[in-house]
Amino acid sequence: NGVGAASADAAELVSPSALRQPFVIGVSGGTASGKTTVCDMIIQQLHDHRVVLVNQDSFYRGLTAEESAHAQDYNFDHPDAFDTEQLLECMGQLKRAQPVNVPIYDFKNHRRSSESFRKVNASDVIILEGILVFHDQRVRNLMDMKIFVDTDADIRLARRIRRDTVERGRDVSSVLEQYGRFVKPAFDDFVLPSKKYADVIIPRGGDNHVAIDLIVQHIRTKLGQHDLCKIYPHVYVVQTTFQI
Template structure:
């Protein structure tokens, strides 16, 4: 449910169960006596390496575990790419302090024991080819003791405890909102309080994908670049001061809206700034646009070579057009 609500962000799910150790020949002979619910059943070192790489922006290959054969697939892996949000799921992920230290948020799903048993019976009989008797025997011998010894004590490490799991829509909404808030706290915004970063959406990422494609046509590159620039201009206009204004609608009712406090103008830095002029004109009808040329090898790294600005620029709010145009590499 968290993944579904974060649909406009890149989210990956990593299951602790993928990191089960493969059983050796002797362990396979006595598989019914093997405790799969003990922390030692997992390759925690590999799990740590995987999550650390994902957090550093690297893609990883997650092993695929065969729960019927109790072995890892030797020739296939699941490719997991770096994402905005990494969800690490498993009943024992809080047991090891090193794993806990990698987490920004720790959630404990508190579910009734009867529900847990019913889910295990359904999963093990349907997905893992086991019969009910073996499931109940394993539950009494290993699962319940492991829960009491390892899982329940780890509850104290949780930042959030959710009763009823996915049925608790209020808790899910609060968690998703918290994640969105954290994603919005861009590193640059923490350093420079006057910097604003537009929140990424599938629409924006789609246009970024198009303009970074080396096979895109010149016409399409210009079209989608203009769309992105217009989004930036519109977002910037939203940060200008406004005053309240009332108008009479065609139905003779009064509508209370807003108006710009002062007149606007744009200043384009030659030559890159000219790529933003059309978007500014499209958003602000009849706006005046001045131009300046800067030679960056002058004193203090900057030297004004040319300027042509509106005469009343001191009475206007200025939108400085200075994009950084990259190659996409």
């Protein structure tokens, strides 16, 4: 069947999946607001698509031994704490459907692992999550959809105390000291002002199932529009000649 052969050739020559860009979602919000929880819930609901999560935390600059000795004086909530150039490079590669090695960050030692990386492959959806992912305009420009997770500060502080003492090797007094000195001021100066860039604001984070269902529906609609390329590949085959 000549026509069939031509369509198959066309699909092979110009693969629609190679032409379409992943759908990029930014998820921001204060510390312990439930960003990761919301992302996990979105990923779970989109189980039939290829979705990857990139954490801004992975791009924390590692501290030197000297800085590490005074880690309590270091501001991890300031935009300069992140290597944003490297984040942009990684996201650029993922948008071009190239696999990337994302650094693994160790919150206990304030350092990146020198040996291991997390390999992230090309996907349909990329979710970029972090306290300051809306701060830099170049990072914002990568996003097709921006979500801000809005959870009361007292709830966030309570969760942060529990998480940092259980998972990040801190004691209660150091968490409270860091919160008052750096986390809260930086939230007021950098995180909260970036809320205005959000397309969607989710009150109560992962408890808000209605908001998450609506967001997932929207993503599915957008991916469905992309999937039309699969059904009508010839729409994308421009300037290609066939031999039947």
